[in-house]
Amino acid sequence: xxxxxxxxxxxxxxxxxxxxxxxxxxxxxxxxxxxxxxxxxxxxxxxxxxxxxxxxxxxxxxxxxxxxxxxxxxxxxxxxxxxxxxxxxxxxxxxxxxxxxxxxxxxxxxxxxxxxxxxxxxxxxxxxxxxxxxxxxxxxxxxxxxxxxxxxxxxxxxxxxxxxxxxxxxxxxxxxxxxxxxxxxxxxxxxxxxxxxxxxxxxxxxxxxxxxxxxxxxxxxxxxxxxxxxxxxxxxxxxxxxxxxxxxxxxxxxxxxxxxxxxxxxxxxxxxxxxxxxxxxxxxxxxxxxxxxxxxxxxxxxxxxxxxxxxxxxxxxxxxxxxxxxxxxxxxxxxxxxxxxxxxxxxxxxxxxxxxxxxxxxxxxxxxxxxxxxxxxxxx
Amino acid sequence: xxxxxxxxxxxxxxxxxxxxxxxxxxxxxxxxxxxxxxxxxxxxxxxxxxxxxxxxxxxxxxxxxxxxxxxxxxxxxxxxxxxxxxxxxxxxxxxxxxxxxxxxxxxxxxxxxxxxxxxxxxxxxxxxxxxxxxxxxxxxxxxxxxxxxxxxxxxxxxxxxxxxxxxxxxxxxxxxxxxxxxxxxxxxxxxxxxxxxxxxxxxxxxxxxxxxxxxxxxxxxxxxxxxxxxxxxxxxxxxxxxxxxxxxxxxxxxxxxxxxxxxxxxxxxxxxxxxxxxxxxxxxxxxxxxxxxxxxxxxxxxxxxxxxxxxxxxxxxxxxxxxxx
Numbered sequence: 001x002x003x004x005x006x007x008x009x010x011x012x013x014x015x016x017x018x019x020x021x022x023x024x025x026x027x028x029x030x031x032x033x034x035x036x037x038x039x040x041x042x043x044x045x046x047x048x049x050x051x052x053x054x055x056x057x058x059x060x061x062x063x064x065x066x067x068x069x070x071x072x073x074x075x076x077x078x079x080x081x082x083x084x085x086x087x088x089x090x091x092x093x094x095x096x097x098x099x100x101x102x103x104x105x106x107x108x109x110x111x112x113x114x115x116x117x118x119x120x121x122x123x124x125x126x127x128x129x130x131x132x133x134x135x136x137x138x139x140x141x142x143x144x145x146x147x148x149x150x151x152x153x154x155x156x157x158x159x160x161x162x163x164x165x166x167x168x169x170x171x172x173x174x175x176x177x178x179x180x181x182x183x184x185x186x187x188x189x190x191x192x193x194x195x196x197x198x199x200x201x202x203x204x205x206x207x208x209x210x211x212x213x214x215x216x217x218x219x220x221x222x223x224x225x226x227x228x229x230x231x232x233x234x235x236x237x238x239x240x241x242x243x244x245x246x247x248x249x250x251x252x253x254x255x256x257x258x259x260x261x262x263x264x265x266x267x268x269x270x271x272x273x274x275x276x277x278x279x280x281x282x283x284x285x286x287x288x289x290x291x292x293x294x295x296x297x298x299x300x301x302x303x304x305x306x307x308x309x310x311x312x313x314x315x316x317x318x319x320x321x322x323x324x325x326x327x328x329x330x331x332x333x334x335x336x337x338x339x340x341x342x343x344x345x346x347x348x349x350x351x352x353x354x355x356x357x358x359x360x361x362x363x364x365x366x367x368x369x370x371x372x373x374x375x376x377x378x379x380x
Numbered sequence: 381x382x383x384x385x386x387x388x389x390x391x392x393x394x395x396x397x398x399x400x401x402x403x404x405x406x407x408x409x410x411x412x413x414x415x416x417x418x419x420x421x422x423x424x425x426x427x428x429x430x431x432x433x434x435x436x437x438x439x440x441x442x443x444x445x446x447x448x449x450x451x452x453x454x455x456x457x458x459x460x461x462x463x464x465x466x467x468x469x470x471x472x473x474x475x476x477x478x479x480x481x482x483x484x485x486x487x488x489x490x491x492x493x494x495x496x497x498x499x500x501x502x503x504x505x506x507x508x509x510x511x512x513x514x515x516x517x518x519x520x521x522x523x524x525x526x527x528x529x530x531x532x533x534x535x536x537x538x539x540x541x542x543x544x545x546x547x548x549x550x551x552x553x554x555x556x557x558x559x560x561x562x563x564x565x566x567x568x569x570x571x572x573x574x575x576x577x578x579x580x581x582x583x584x585x586x587x588x589x590x591x592x593x594x595x596x597x598x599x600x601x602x603x604x605x606x607x608x609x610x611x612x613x614x615x616x617x618x619x620x621x622x623x624x625x626x627x628x629x630x631x632x633x634x635x636x637x638x639x640x641x642x643x644x645x646x647x648x649x650x651x652x653x654x655x656x657x658x659x660x661x662x663x664x665x666x667x668x669x670x671x672x673x674x675x676x677x678x679x680x681x682x683x684x685x686x687x688x689x690x691x692x693x694x695x696x697x698x699x700x701x702x703x704x705x
């Protein structure tokens with residue numbers, strides 16, 4: 001029995017924190033009759049129920065891929081136990097047959113031979129041109145360096161999920177604090193916050209993100225001491241990308257919250273609370289925040305699919321995740337030139353397409369169900 | 381009108397200054413010119429002299445805000461902030477890392493960008509509005525339901541796949557159009573077909589759904605019921621009443637992007653080899669040429685603010701109740 005050492009990458013920690021937050025929300029809304037009724041409406045819709053199942057599948061793939069550990073390596077007796085530098089996840093263990101079964105190069109889905117023919121010396125000494133047999137069967141084929149495409153696609157799920165969710169974690173506090181403050185206090189505060197988000201908004205999104213990623217890259221290059229393994233470095237870049245997307249992406253929600261708070265502020269029950277001398281903090285927490293929560297939930301769910309798609313484009317532009325991180329953007333990037341090969345290598349691209357499409361479609365349908373349930377006015 | 385434009389200008393200046401400070405903080409505060417030099421010279425073992433030489437060559441050897449070595453005004457002007465950042469206000473973009481003048485490149489490359497972006501924008505807008513009106517005309521029928529499902533599916537496809545799929549299908553297999561390339565003038569028209577078509581198609585999902593929701597909201601109003609009740613034909617109600625009244629929200633989203641058409645599309649231009657500003661920007665990002673990225677950020681904000689002003693003007697144009705002052 002080999003020992004293992006659990007390894008917690010920063011993004012794992014943040015992801016579990018986020019799951020815990022969702023858990024707390026679920027636990028709290030179970031006690032509220034109206035919240036239960038709203039969520040029942042989400043799952044009562046056929047689209048909502050089906051997309052929730054698909055999302056649940058992707059989320060569990062992502063969570064299993066976030067339980068990281070390092071395997072013990074043989075250490076001379078008497079020394080402290082050493083662990084391999086390679087960080088694996090529970091998903092990797094489940095997919096061991098796919099992960100370790102690598103070929104020399106391309107092979108088509110379910111093929112028994114490699115794609116290209118080679119000169120092989122047969123047993124009787126003659127040389128023949130034939131495609132060498134492959135060691136393992138790959139349901140979706142292998143890529144240029146012989147890695148299993150299905151394995152790569154499943155590994156990419158975590159990256160997409162993280163970008164779709166961690167970004168929200170950065171964006172939410174900013175958008176809520178600034179948006180509600182601008183709407184509630186108005187005047188100078190409002191002016192300052194409006195100036196801030198107009199300025200941010202005026203910069204083309206991709207350019208701002210690309211500029212920030214360039215700068216962060218320079219920093220990561222200059223500070224080798226921040227991470228101790230390639231996995232930690234890629235992880236840091238992923239987190240930086242989420243932070244950048246969050247820091248540049250809060251303006252839309254902040255604007256919505258500002259407008260809604262502006263309306264709420266004038267309503268009688270808040271005026272009454274003011275007249276009774278309830279403190280600002282308490283009014284915001286008890287009366288304003290719960291009444292804008294539906295906007296927050298709708299925005300979070302709606303933004304998810306956009307962020308997953310943005311990753312692909314950013315990776316293509318060169319401002320995405322680390323090239324070594326499995327991600328849909330990196331898969332597409334690597335695969336798009338393969339269509340020009342002869343014979344055509346279509347399966348890496350088709351796999352990336354199918355996975356990304358399913359994930360984003362499910363996210364979009366789920367978002368629609370959530371919006372329909374939480375916002376009775378929102379048609380479409 | 382004049383007062384409005386002056387007010388608008390006064391409003392634009394602090395925003396552009398903010399953009400300027402933000403990019404300055406990003407490129408000179410978070411990362412220093414030394415980091416930049418090391419990145420460009422490559423490798424870990426670089427002598428301090430090499431770094432200094434690179435900085436002098438590219439004009440990064442100045443202090444950030446205050447230069448004690450200068451005389452008089454030069455104490456303030458011979459600084460990174462003025463030379464690299466404030467000069468953008470005069471549309472003086474300086475030189476790229478390869479020594480070419482960025483302003484000249486922009487002047488040259490914005491036309492190919494426009495040649496692709498403008499038809500994409502106009503034809504796209506027409507198509508999205510037409511499809512949205514069509515779906516609204518058939519609202520609460522199977523046509524609408526199927527249409528919306530299709531739109532959501534189209535929304536869920538990454539833009540990259542539209543480009544790759546279009547190139548493989550239309551250019552490689554069917555060979556209707558060249559796979560990529562660009563030529564100025566009418567002779568280059570056949571190069572434009574594919575990028576424009578793909579640009580249009582990749583926006584169908586999002587935009588059409590947005591317009592459909594807009595029209596549906598408009599169709600729920602009382603005046604629409606009145607119009608139907610007094611016996612107007614459904615077409616007339618749709619085109620005169622609903623489309624007309626939805627003009628303001630449509631313009632809000634549409635006019636603001638018009639000036640930015642000059643910047644072109646990053647993905648389309650790089651996939652189709654169009655020598656516009658989009659591919660210029662992508663090349664700069666990939667070559668980590670900070671000077672070009674800085675210039676493009678500034679230009680982008682400038683065009684955005686221009687777009688906001690145009691939006692206000694367009695309100696006054698379509699809605700006689702709006703007065704600008």
